[in-house]
Amino acid sequence: MIARSLYEPDHEMFRDSVRKWIAAEVTPNVERWREDGMVDRRVWESAGEQGFLCMYADEKHGGVALDDFRYDMILIEELGPTGSGLAVSLHNRVVGPYIHKFGTPEQRDRYMPGCVSGKTILAIAMTEPGAGSDVAGIQTRAEDKGDHWLINGSKTYISNGQLADLVVVAAKTDPSRSHAVGLFLVERGTPGFERGRNLKKMGQPAQDTSELFFHDVKIPKENVLGAPDGGFKVMMGNLAEERIVNSVGNLTMAERAFQVTLDFIKDRRAFGRPIGTFQNSRFVMADIRARLDAAWALLDHCAKAHIKGELSSELAASIKLVSSELVCEVADSGVQLHGGAGYMDEYEISRIYRDTRIARIYAGSSEIMKEIIGRGLGLDDRKRN
The missing domain is CATH 2.40.110.10 (Butyryl-CoA Dehydrogenase, subunit A, domain 2)
Structure with a gap:
């Protein structure tokens, strides 16, 4: 993976605290949550106690008034590979901003404390x-x-x-x-x-x-x-952030699928040698590595633009399209290189394959992303009439 210049020492300290929390509160419960079909409410309150929810909220609401998108990126990068289903990014960066940015002072006073503490889960x-x-x-x-x-x-x-x-x-x-x-x-x-x-x-x-x-x-x-009639404009304005949030998760899971597969093909043997040493395996993995590095660079570029308030809908659509298509391709290649093992539920690549297929659909399908990008090029067929 390419070296990323996006994060500073404070961000990496935050990452360490997130990893410790995940090890203690999330990882031990993942299999039970997947069987139950939802996470425990208690883990939301635990996230709130750690200060991981709606960090941009005002101090009087329990937040720390820290609107730095990179901290939420770290949460996504660390939570994604767990397969926990804990939708912190949805709560923090998709729904929470509607109340924080567009709510009245009375609405913020009423709802934001619960959003920060984890007692009010958002959808x-x-x-x-x-x-x-x-x-x-x-x-x-x-x-x-x-x-x-x-x-x-x-x-x-x-x-x-x-x-x-x-x-x-x-x-x-x-x-x-x-x-x-x-x-x-x-x-x-x-x-x-x-x-x-x-x-x-x-x-x-x-x-x-x-x-x-x-x-x-x-x-x-x-x-x-x-x-009462202004919600459409608000939603369209928020979709750029939702799509970059989605893209962080996509590339995180693509990276995990790559690493799981790399470890497997280094160990698994066929015809007396590791299957990773066959030319086909080497070429597949080399191609994925190069495309992942390029996608991470685009993501970080988009993140910097977003932090500056300069992320366009077309650029957000571009990274969402690239990341969602890539994660599905990496997961599929990973299953193929695992062979029969990739089809078995006990192998992580099988879970990743199933969990990531939705990437090309939610937060706007790949086809819609292409429409947005194409219209940004002036290729809008609605202007013919």
């Missing part, structure tokens, strides 16, 4: 049975009833769906305008808000993923995030 509900990457196509409705909003609809594939105490729900507020979407803070226990089953998935079994249902859910006016 965001955009995807619906008939609307995935096309956020403008959502059908969940929010009607203005004067002194409250009334939400009806359903969501699916919602990460943290079972555990979440607070869900940011995207709902259409004006059916005549495709982009008139509001963001609503829906708390656990709100009448009419129901959770469906914990969905069975190909991989990442410890990450609870659920259907959510809204039947005449009354939301007070003070639980609207920003303008």
